[in-house]
Amino acid sequence: xxxxxxxxxxxxxxxxxxxxxxxxxxxxxxxxxxxxxxxxxxxxxxxxxxxxxxxxxxxxxxxxxxxxxxxxxxxxxxxxxxxxxxxxxxxxxxxxxxxxxxxxxxxxxxxxxxxxxxxxxxxxxxxxxxxxxxxxxxxxxxxxxxxxxxxxxxxxxxxxxxxxxxxxxxxxxxxxxxxxxxxxxxxxxxxxxxxxxxxxxxxxxxxxxxxxxxxxxxxxxxxxxxxxxxxxxxxxxxxxxxxxxxxxxxxxxxxxxxxxxxxxxxxxxxxxxxxxxxxxxxxxxxxxxxxxxxxxxxxxxxxxxxxxxxxxxxxxxxxxxxxxxxxxxxxxxxxxxxxxxxxxxxxxxxxxxxxxxxxxxxxxxxxxxx
Amino acid sequence: xxxxxxxxxxxxxxxxxxxxxxxxxxxxxxxxxxxxxxxxxxxxxxxxxxxxxxxxxxxxxxxxxxxxxxxxxxxxxxxxxxxxxxxxxxxxxxxxxxxxxxxxxxxxxxxxxxxxxxxxxxxxxxxxxxxxxxxxxxxxxxxxxxxxxxxxxxxxxxxxxxxxxxxxxxxxxxxxxxxxxxxxxxxxxxxxxxxxxxxxxxxxxxxxxxxxxxxxxxxxxxxxxxxxxxxxxxxxxxxxxxxxxxxxxxxxxxxxxxxxxxxxxxxxxxxxxxxxxxxxxxxxxxxxxxxxxxxxxxxxxxxxxxxxxxxxxxxxxxxxxxxxxxxxxxxx
Numbered sequence: 282x283x284x285x286x287x288x289x290x291x292x293x294x295x296x297x298x299x300x301x302x303x304x305x306x307x308x309x310x311x312x313x314x315x316x317x318x319x320x321x322x323x324x325x326x327x328x329x330x331x332x333x334x335x336x337x338x339x340x341x342x343x344x345x346x347x348x349x350x351x352x353x354x355x356x357x358x359x360x361x362x363x364x365x366x367x368x369x370x371x372x373x374x375x376x377x378x379x380x381x382x383x384x385x386x387x388x389x390x391x392x393x394x395x396x397x398x399x400x401x402x403x404x405x406x407x408x409x410x411x412x413x414x415x416x417x418x419x420x421x422x423x424x425x426x427x428x429x430x431x432x433x434x435x436x437x438x439x440x441x442x443x444x445x446x447x448x449x450x451x452x453x454x455x456x457x458x459x460x461x462x463x464x465x466x467x468x469x470x471x472x473x474x475x476x477x478x479x480x481x482x483x484x485x486x487x488x489x490x491x492x493x494x495x496x497x498x499x500x501x502x503x504x505x506x507x508x509x510x511x512x513x514x515x516x517x518x519x520x521x522x523x524x525x526x527x528x529x530x531x532x533x534x535x536x537x538x539x540x541x542x543x544x545x546x547x548x549x550x551x552x553x554x555x556x557x558x559x560x561x562x563x564x565x566x567x568x569x570x571x572x573x574x575x576x577x578x579x580x581x582x583x584x585x586x587x588x589x590x591x592x593x594x595x596x597x598x599x600x601x602x603x604x605x606x607x608x609x610x611x612x613x614x615x616x617x618x619x620x621x622x623x624x625x626x627x628x629x630x631x632x633x634x635x636x637x638x639x640x641x642x643x644x645x646x647x648x649x650x651x
Numbered sequence: 652x653x654x655x656x657x658x659x660x661x662x663x664x665x666x667x668x669x670x671x672x673x674x675x676x677x678x679x680x681x682x683x684x685x686x687x688x689x690x691x692x693x694x695x696x697x698x699x700x701x702x703x704x705x706x707x708x709x710x711x712x713x714x715x716x717x718x719x720x721x722x723x724x725x726x727x728x729x730x731x732x733x734x735x736x737x738x739x740x741x742x743x744x745x746x747x748x749x750x751x752x753x754x755x756x757x758x759x760x761x762x763x764x765x766x767x768x769x770x771x772x773x774x775x776x777x778x779x780x781x782x783x784x785x786x787x788x789x790x791x792x793x794x795x796x797x798x799x800x801x802x803x804x805x806x807x808x809x810x811x812x813x814x815x816x817x818x819x820x821x822x823x824x825x826x827x828x829x830x831x832x833x834x835x836x837x838x839x840x841x842x843x844x845x846x847x848x849x850x851x852x853x854x855x856x857x858x859x860x861x862x863x864x865x866x867x868x869x870x871x872x873x874x875x876x877x878x879x880x881x882x883x884x885x886x887x888x889x890x891x892x893x894x895x896x897x898x899x900x901x902x903x904x905x906x907x908x909x910x911x912x913x914x915x916x917x918x919x920x921x922x923x924x925x926x927x928x929x930x931x932x933x934x935x936x937x938x939x940x941x942x943x944x945x946x947x948x949x950x951x952x953x954x955x956x957x958x959x960x961x962x963x964x965x966x967x968x969x970x971x972x973x974x975x976x977x978x979x980x981x982x983x
Contacts, residue, residue: 296765
């Protein structure tokens with residue numbers, strides 16, 4: 282009996298590593314693949330947030346509050362000349378409210394790579410270059426893709442910049458809970474006995490605490506003299522304090538299952554050290570499961586931050602996050618006049634869905650041998 | 652010269668229940684099991700599921716700590732070590748002398764490692780330099796009948812029988828004195844079983860291996876073993892050379908096991924003695940001989956007195972009160 286190497290594709294399969302097998306299987310999951318693209322797109326926004334923003338997300342201007350969203354016209358008289366139409370403020374004779382209407386007489390040209398407000402690219406390189414925008418002119422001669430809020434801040438720019446905090450808080454939170462989860466779950470699964478029982482009961486206690494009152498209490502304990510960065514890290518910690526339990530359970534479960542695997546026993550019988558068994562045999566076997574668990578934990582983190590900030594318990598202005606943007610949409614009266622403030626909910630929904638589909642795909646592909 | 656002497660080996664597992672995990676009972680998986688294996692000999696350990704045969708194997712390999720008893724092992728002639736009390740650390744240098752072939756060829760190979768790395772792992776751990784490892788892996792692949800190209804492939808590219816060959820190559824990597832084969836063919840197709848058994852026989856012949864061959868039916872064992880030990884509910888009930896055990900069993904349980912071996916000839920279908928009832932619960936074994944509720948030959952004495960394993964004929968040991976008087980049916 283011998284293995285006959287016939288075709289190259291067979292040989293390719295025979296020599297495929299776990300990563301390749303996982304990737305091949307993941308690619309068959311169409312929805313997950315698309316979601317991967319969506320998630321990657323949002324993280325690109327995170328990296329280039331300020332570059333993509335049109336107007337300074339913090340700059341207020343009373344003369345342009347509640348401007349409705351406007352579109353970009355790409356052609357002018359059949360020629361490629363992207364522009365937005367200028368606006369003029371009109372007072373409603375009955376309510377004396379200022380409303381904005383397009384002013385057909387003025388056209389504001391849209392330009393690429395314009396100089397706008399100053400920022401640091403990647404937090405390092407000082408620049409004022411932006412992907413697109415208008416030359417500085419009148420205050421209302423801007424591009425308001427998603428309109429403006431009460432204080433006249435451009436919602437599109439704010440949304441782009443908010444993506445940075447909302448998506449990175451998820452990463453930071455997951456990283457922190459991953460550390461806690463792997464450490465405690467690993468100890469629990471590896472040593473078993475009393476240690477395991479204590480850690481498992483601790484997890485049950487943590488999970489039984491209602492999260493919103495817990496967050497309220499912890500958030501209230503944060504000193505209000507803290508800077509935005511300090512609050513950001515505190516919120517990350519608070520969120521991950523609860524979510525590590527899920528990851529710890531995954532890690533413990535994998536440890537328990539793998540400890541009984543024949544190939545782990547075989548390594549032990551070969552005389553391999555405990556460290557070698559963990560690093561060479563156990564870790565690679567559950568790394569993929571942990572990655573899948575992480576991709577499912579991320580959206581929970583993002584939603585947690587959004588809801589905390591929405592309730593006013595998380596980040597506070599002047600920080601910008603999706604939750605804070607949605608906070609503006611809390612008031613029904615405001616919302617009736619300016620429904621575009623709800624735009625901030627769209628990226629939340631898209632990102633959460635994408636992460637969930639991605640996590641599903643990864644989980645299915647995680648164990649290509651099963 | 653004996654390689655392994657197991658002396659009154661017992662292993663029990665606590666039954667824990669309640670919030671405080673108090674011990675409420677014990678499963679006596681293995682009780683007072685004694686046997687020995689000579690150099691170059693194959694001893695088969697046979698019994699139904701749950702009779703403790705795998706527990707015996709795992710205790711000898713020290714994948715489990717025995718509750719009591721001794722396991723005297725001679726890695727080289729002249730030196731004998733009791734494995735039973737050794738710690739995990741002091742066992743490590745001895746690991747290379749006792750190797751295991753696993754039942755499940757799918758679970759026993761790490762799917763994330765190339766076949767060459769799997770076979771080389773015992774060598775690597777033992778500190779063999781890289782060039783020698785490579786040479787040894789090639790040699791081993793040839794020995795078990797796999798092409799040299801298998802070295803760079805992953806286990807998922809191989810069939811069950813081929814995987815079992817890889818497992819055998821890994822077990823032989825460090826020239827072990829004793830190989831414990833835990834049902835090495837019961838997960839394979841019948842046609843492949845024969846190939847693997849022939850390979851094991853050939854290797855044993857060439858390398859002078861001693862082997863403990865664990866199996867759940869007597870059909871496979873006949874071709875491999877020199878002697879057979881039959882276990883029932885944690886105890887050995889009969890040990891005898893293969894031919895005499897098959898020809899003239901001296902324990903009613905052995906007779907029942909022999910009757911259960913499928914025969915290729917339909918005319919031989921006879922009124923086989925299939926034991927009544929269920930296998931006894933090792934957490935709560937019946938008094939006296941554990942087999943008495945199922946035994947067609949049981950008498951009053953069997954219900955109260957535990958029969959000892961004693962030599963009833965030269966080389967034939969049986970744990971039956973009526974071993975001498977019964978004429979039990981064997982197979983031809």
